[in-house]
Amino acid sequence: MKIIALSTFAVILMLAFYVITSAKIPEFSSVENYQGSLKKGEYIFNASGCASCHSSPDTTEEEKLVLTGGRAFPSPFGTFYAPNISMDKVHGIGAWSEKDFVNAVRHGVSPEGKHYYPSFPYTAYANMTDQDIADLWVYFRSIPESSKPSIDHDLPIYIRWRRPLAFWKLLNNSEPTVKLISSDPTVERGAYLVETLAHCGECHTSRNLIGGLQYEYWLGGAKNPAGKGIIPNITPAKLNWSEEEIVEYLTSGFTPDFDVAGGHMVDVIKNTSKLTEEDRLSIAKYLKAIPGVKK
Numbered sequence: 001m002k003i004i005a006l007s008t009f010a011v012i013l014m015l016a017f018y019v020i021t022s023a024k025i026p027e028f029s030s031v032e033n034y035q036g037s038l039k040k041g042e043y044i045f046n047a048s049g050c051a052s053c054h055s056s057p058d059t060t061e062e063e064k065l066v067l068t069g070g071r072a073f074p075s076p077f078g079t080f081y082a083p084n085i086s087m088d089k090v091h092g093i094g095a096w097s098e099k100d101f102v103n104a105v106r107h108g109v110s111p112e113g114k115h116y117y118p119s120f121p122y123t124a125y126a127n128m129t130d131q132d133i134a135d136l137w138v139y140f141r142s143i144p145e146s147s148k149p150s151i152d153h154d155l156p157i158y159i160r161w162r163r164p165l166a167f168w169k170l171l172n173n174s175e176p177t178v179k180l181i182s183s184d185p186t187v188e189r190g191a192y193l194v195e196t197l198a199h200c201g202e203c204h205t206s207r208n209l210i211g212g213l214q215y216e217y218w219l220g221g222a223k224n225p226a227g228k229g230i231i232p233n234i235t236p237a238k239l240n241w242s243e244e245e246i247v248e249y250l251t252s253g254f255t256p257d258f259d260v261a262g263g264h265m266v267d268v269i270k271n272t273s274k275l276t277e278e279d280r281l282s283i284a285k286y287l288k289a290i291p292g293v294k295k
Helices: 002-021 038-048 050-054 098-107 130-140 165-172 185-197 243-252 265-272 277-289
Strands: 072-075 078-081
Touching: 038 050, 038 130, 038 185, 050 265, 098 130, 185 277, 243 265, 243 277
Parallel strands: none
Antiparallel strands: 072 078
16 A cells, blocks of 8 residues: 555656646737737847847858857856757748747747747746737748758756756746836836847846846846856946947947957847947946946
């Protein structure tokens, strides 16, 4: 009887684990109620930095729209490779429906019902508006196809099992609660651009032991996951640039001391330079309005 009871308990635990760790796919997407715009979708595409990660390494500027993937992103958990997200129906996302796209962007779930690794910043994109996602999907459908297969992630065997990512999502399914010193609508627009579309916190915020963002140190700088140098603190505690100087940096890449952007920021500047002057100013105002982080 004792063996039967233990076996039954083990089966119940296994079933509970299976249910809890299953990727939940919503049956209805509110984005379906919105008509997308190609022009606006291109703007969201640039603001979100899609090509910065998903274009092929060392590609020319003209080839950046072919989202072949292949860029490597080292981390303490292994090396992740950006996948092919072109409109190729075999190796890209060309066979996806709008609902598949929404589930990936908002929930980190594949059309096959598997969890995506959070190297894809869906925790930030989860807060995108329905209209922006609808616009983005229309633009994605205009992107050229690439038949190049995605590169498999280079991960330890204990990381390759995706089901436990459900627990990671439960522990990290939150958003930054930033006490802004201003309720100006321009600052609020900057918050949306920085926290959601541009997902600046993914690089500029430190992480805990399981790779979740430490929101109490929001934008306070972090170790470079590639192992070289520090990603800077861009809160008022360290960034003493004026709003005009921040706008200039986001436009041209030039700093107030006549230096230029380097590393991954080169691609970021290419994206922010395509934003309107008003949106760049919104970002600057937001960065001046957040609490300073001293580390």
